[in-house]
Amino acid sequence: MFSQLVKVAFALLFALQCECRQLATKSLSTDNAARxxxxxxxxxxxxxxxxxxxxxxxxxxxxxxxxxxGP
Structure with missing residues (x-):
């Protein structure tokens, strides 16, 4: 069970990393920049x-x- 949770956690982190890189390549104006x-x-x-x-x-x-x- 624990190994499955670790796999899911790493998959989510990888997806987040990919999404962040895509966001970083887009030009954002300072008026519309997300916080x-x-x-x-x-x-x-x-x-x-x-x-x-x-x-x-x-x-x-x-x-x-x-x-x-963490805890």
């Missing part, structure tokens, strides 16, 4: 922030607790 918020600084949130940072896309990472990395 991206990442909720949670667990593994997925941190990885998403890494991808967006590598693509030069602005984001805001939000975490309720005083530490990162």
């Amino acid at each position: 991206i918020g990442i909720v949670g600084a667990g593994v997925t949130g941190l990885y998403t922030a890494l991808l967006l940072n590598e693509l030069g896309i602005d984001y805001e990472l939000l975490e309720a607790s005083n530490r990162t990395g």
